[in-house]
Amino acid sequence: MDILNLLLQGVSVSILPANLLSCIIGVLIGTLVGVLPGIDTVSAIALLLPFSYGMDSTAALIMFAGIYYGSKYGGSTTSILLNVPGEAASVVTCLDGYPMGQKGRAGAALAISAIGSFIAGTIGLIGLTLLAPPLAQAALAFGPPEYFSLSLVGLILLSKLTGTSTLKSALMAVIGIMLSTIGLDSLSGISRFTFGIDELDRGFDLSIIAMGLFGIGEILTAMTHADAKPDIPSVKFRDLYPTKEEWQRSITPMFRGGIVGFLVGLLPGPAATISSFISYGLEKRYSKHPEEFGHGAIEGVAGPEAANNSAISATMIPLLSLGLPFCGATAILLSGFMIHGITPGPSLITERPELFWGLIASMYIGNVLLLIINLPLIGVFVQLLKTPLNFLMPLVAVVTLTGAYSINNSMFDLIWVIFFGILGFLLQRAGFEPSPLIIGLVLGPELERGLTQGLIICNGNIWTFITRPLAATILSLGFIVILYNFVTWFTKFNNKRKELDANRS
C-alpha cells in the first residue's frame, strides 16, 4: 500500500507540465533513435547530455529514461519494413517481421510489436516498482566487500553474456577498468597515468568516451559504407489491425516475453538483445506452428519485442537501487544522473523520493504515450527512414563534437572524442563490442574502492570476503559462471581432440 501511495506521489511529480513535456520529448526522440538505423540509444543519450544542463534534474532524467525505453519501441519498425534492425535488440524481429511485411502484413506486425511492447513494458515496470525499493533497502547493509563482489560478478557475467566472444568482452571490460584508473586516485589523492597533463587529473569523462565510441564510431561506420537505397513499403493506419487469429497467437507470447525479459534484464549485459533471442527460442519451441518460424510467424514478433521492452525496465533496478549500471545504456544514464549531481543507489529513494518515484511514474506514462504515438505516427516514421544518411551523419557529427566540447569547454575533450570515435570504429570492424569497455570504466572505481577498502577492513585476509554471507553468495555466482565456461570449453576441446584422433586412425 505504501508503494502505491509513493507511486501516486510520483505520478503527481511526473504530470507536472515540464516533466510531462520531457517525457513526451524523450519517448519521441527514443522512437526516432530506434527507427533510424544509424543512431544507437547509448550515443543518442550521450549526445543529448549537454542539452540537459539547463533543465531541472527530474525533467532531464525523465527525458533520458524516455529515450532509453522509447528506442526499443522504434527498433522494430526497420526490422519489419526493411529487414534492417534499428537496434541490436530488434535483430531477431527481422526473422519473422520482415517476411510478414513481404506477405503484406507489415501493419499487423508493427501493431502487435507496439502492443506487445506496451504489455511487457508494463510487466517490467510493475517488477521495477515492487523490487527496486526493497533492494535499495537491502543495499544499505552493503559494505565494500559486497560492492566489490557485485562489480566483479557483474563484469564476469557481462563478459559471458555479451554477444561477441567472452575473451574479447573480458578484455574490453579490463581496458575500461584500466581507463578508469587514469586521473586522481580518490583514495590516496595521487595522480595516476596523467604524465603531468592537468586535464587528465579529472580522469576520462564517461560521456566523452561514450560519445566517441558510440557516436563518432557510428558516424564513421555509416559514412564509410556503401549506402544502398532501400525499398520502403508504405504503411497506413488502416493496415495496422491484426486479424483475430494473429491476436490469439500473440497474446501468450507477449506475456511470456514480458516475464522472460524481466528476469534476463536483472542480469548484467545487453539484456534487451539476449532476452529477445531467448524469447524467440521459447516461442518456437512452444508454438503449434514451429514450421512457420522464419517465414512470418506472428509469435516470432510478439515474444521478442515484448521481451526486450520488459528487460529495459528490469535493467533500471540495479541502477536505481544499487547505483550499478550493468549495460551500456544504463551506464550513460548514470552519467546523466551524475551531471545533475545525483548519485543513484540505496540512498536515492530516501533522499530524493520525488525524483525516484517521479521517474518510475513517468515510465508508466511514457509507456502509454509510446503506444499512443507509435501506432498513428507509423507513416511519419516510415517517411523518416527515407532521410539520406549522407546528409544526416555530418550533421550528427557536428552535434556530437559541439556537445563534447560543451561538457568542459575543452578542446582537449574534442581530441579525445575523435580518438575514441576512431577506436570505436576499428573495434567494431575487428568484432569487439565497445559496451563492456564503458561498463568497466563505470564499475572500475567502484571495484577499486570495494577491493581496497574491503581488504583494509579484512586486514588483508581475502577469505573474509567469503565469510560474509552476501558477498559469498554473489561471488559464488561468479565462480559458477567461470566454472561453467571452463567445463564447456574443456568439453568442446576434448570432443575436437577425439574427432581429430578418430580421423587420424
Next chain:
Amino acid sequence: MIEKIISLLFLIGSLTYLYWAQEFTFGTLGSPKSGFLPNLAGVTALLLSLLLIFRQFRLKKTKNKDAVDWTKFLFILIGFAFYLMILTIVGYFAATFIFLFYLFKVADTSGWRVPLAISFCGSAAFHLLFTYYLKVALP
C-alpha cells in the same frame, strides 16, 4: 587482419600500462596502495591479449565483413583534424560551416547549392542553439 592488429595493439598497450603502473606503490593485501588495481588490471589485460592473439593465430578464420571505403575514412579523419585546427582560429561558425560542407562532399552528396545551404543553416542553427540556449562559450 584488423582483428589481429587490434589485439596486438592491446597487448602493447597493456605492457606499456603495466610498465607505467610500476611507478605506483602496490602495497600489501592488508594495506593496498594506488598501484594495487592498476597492476592487477594490467596483468589481466596482458594475459587476455596474449590468449586472444594465440587463439586468433590458431583459428585462422577470416570473416567476410562488408566492405569499408577506407579512402572515405581517411578523408573524414583529415576533416576532423582540420576542424580541430581551424576551430580556434576562425571561430565556431566559420569552422563548422567549412567542416559540414566538406563532410557533405566526402559523403557524396550531389550538387553544390543544397550542401552549401544546409551547411550554412546547420552551422548557424547549432551556433544559436549552443550559444544562446545552452549558454556554451564556443570558440
